[in-house]
Amino acid sequence: xxxxxxxxxxxxxxxxxxxxxxxxxxxxxxxxxxxxxxxxxxxxxxxxxxxxxxxxxxxxxxxxxxxxxxxxxxxxxxxxxxxxxxxxxxxxxxxxxxxxxxxxxxxxxxxxxxxxxxxxxxxxxxxxxxxxxxxxxxxxxxxxxxxxxxxxxxxxxxxxxxxxxxxxxxxxxxxxxxxxxxx
Amino acid sequence: xxxxxxxxxxxxxxxxxxxxxxxxxxxxxxxxxxxxxxxxxxxxxxxxxxxxxxxxxxxxxxxxxxxxxxxxxxxxxxxxxxxxxxxxxxxxxxxxxxxxxxxxxxxxxxxxxxxxxxxxxxxxxxxxxxxxxxxxxxxxxxxxxxxxxxxxxxxxxxxxxxxxxxxxxxxxxxxxxxxxxxxxxxxxxxxxxxxxxxxxxxxxxxxxxxxxxxxxxxxxxxxxxxxxxxxxxxxxxxxxxxxxxxxxxxxxxxx
Numbered sequence: 001x002x003x004x005x006x007x008x009x010x011x012x013x014x015x016x017x018x019x020x021x022x023x024x025x026x027x028x029x030x031x032x033x034x035x036x037x038x039x040x041x042x043x044x045x046x047x048x049x050x051x052x053x054x055x056x057x058x059x060x061x062x063x064x065x066x067x068x069x070x071x072x073x074x075x076x077x078x079x080x081x082x083x084x085x086x087x088x089x090x091x092x093x094x095x096x097x098x099x100x101x102x103x104x105x106x107x108x109x110x111x112x113x114x115x116x117x118x119x120x121x122x123x124x125x126x127x128x129x130x131x132x133x134x135x136x137x138x139x140x141x142x143x144x145x146x147x148x149x150x151x152x153x154x155x156x157x158x159x160x161x162x163x164x165x166x167x168x169x170x171x172x173x174x175x176x177x178x179x180x181x182x183x
Numbered sequence: 184x185x186x187x188x189x190x191x192x193x194x195x196x197x198x199x200x201x202x203x204x205x206x207x208x209x210x211x212x213x214x215x216x217x218x219x220x221x222x223x224x225x226x227x228x229x230x231x232x233x234x235x236x237x238x239x240x241x242x243x244x245x246x247x248x249x250x251x252x253x254x255x256x257x258x259x260x261x262x263x264x265x266x267x268x269x270x271x272x273x274x275x276x277x278x279x280x281x282x283x284x285x286x287x288x289x290x291x292x293x294x295x296x297x298x299x300x301x302x303x304x305x306x307x308x309x310x311x312x313x314x315x316x317x318x319x320x321x322x323x324x325x326x327x328x329x330x331x332x333x334x335x336x337x338x339x340x341x342x343x344x345x346x347x348x349x350x351x352x353x354x355x356x357x358x359x360x361x362x363x364x365x366x367x368x369x370x371x372x373x374x375x376x377x378x379x380x381x382x383x384x385x386x387x388x389x390x391x392x393x394x395x396x397x398x399x400x401x402x403x404x405x406x407x408x409x410x411x412x413x414x415x416x417x418x419x420x421x422x423x424x425x426x427x428x429x430x431x432x433x434x435x436x437x438x
Binding site: 029030033039043096098099106108114133137138153156157 | 198222
């Protein structure tokens with residue numbers, strides 16, 4: 001009810017203008033979902049971020065850019081998930097990327113991917129979530145994560161191989177290999 | 184800090200985006216052509232498949248409700264006040280104002296110009312630098328100098344107008360000026376005024392001279408000259424001050 005009221009106020013605010021739009025907000029929710037692996041927690045973090053943006057706008061201190069939303073949501077997601085079990089780095093096996101990986105991935109549903117990414121340790125979890133949103137430039141991601149490119153590359157590269165290993169274990173694929181040239 | 188191509192390839196963009204830096208583009212091109220082409224191609228297919236799956240994450244209806252609120256970040260509308268207070272804008276505005284002022288002054292100055300105005304200004308500059316000791320001492324009335332100029336220097340019609348004919352003179356001289364030619368200079372007692380008599384400006388097309396009996400004014404560096412032209416000779420009364428300081432002398436004779 002409270003959320004609905006604030007959403008109403010938010011809609012009525014004429015001080016706010018376009019920039020973070022319907023295109024970005026679903027991406028923000030998806031980010032929260034990948035970070036938490038749980039729709040309820042994702043929704044909580046998402047709504048708190050948007051509410052905070054509305055309050056700031058009402059105070060004439062609107063969020064400066066879309067990165068602010070993802071930065072804010074990231075910490076909220078970390079906060080809502082910190083009560084559960086935390087993954088430790090370097091505990092997962094890795095495998096080379098398979099030509100049939102796209103077919104293996106096609107068998108997954110988004111919830112499984114969300115659970116897998118949210119189970120990664122920080123900052124790999126945030127790195128993978130931001131990277132696979134396919135929303136940001138490398139510079140933006142480095143800015144959001146406050147890290148250098150080599151560290152980010154290592155997190156993504158190892159995450160990719162770990163995911164492949166997990167795919168091989170859970171989604172074996174016996175069909176024709178994927179022809180990358182067709183993409 | 185230079186980044187290794189392998190580093191860049193691990194975080195290569197999943198889809199082409201504007202603003203990808205050169206090092207990244209080079210690394211991608213090399214990977215597509217080199218020995219690692221198959222591996223890189225598998226990686227890109229892998230990433231694209233994961234990104235597609237991410238994009239398929241369903242958005243709950245209750246969450247979708249929030250998407251109505253599109254307006255979360257204000258478009259930065261630069262307010263006029265902010266723009267005007269920008270130092271760069273202020274500097275440009277000031278520069279334009281100065282240029283405009285100078286331009287307007289020049290136009291105003293030239294609107295009042297008359298044939299011989301440039302010569303008159305040049306002689307005002309002479310007036311500013313002249314010391315009384317440079318002139319030959321002579322105590323008489325200005326109106327009597329016409330004969331002296333004619334007899335001694337063969338300067339015809341170098342007559343002091345009636346408005347200034349009664350002024351007492353301290354000294355006089357005749358000199359050649361590159362721009363103005365033969366100039367008669369008179370130093371008057373009254374307010375240390377200086378009079379100049381010089382040839383009128385000829386029309387460059389037909390060589391004719393158009394006299395004017397009214398008074399026209401020129402200004403230079405705090406000095407003002409009242410100029411009239413009769414019989415092809417210009418007379419200028421120069422004073423340190425403004426046009427208003429000369430007006431009483433010019434109006435006195437009219438009455």
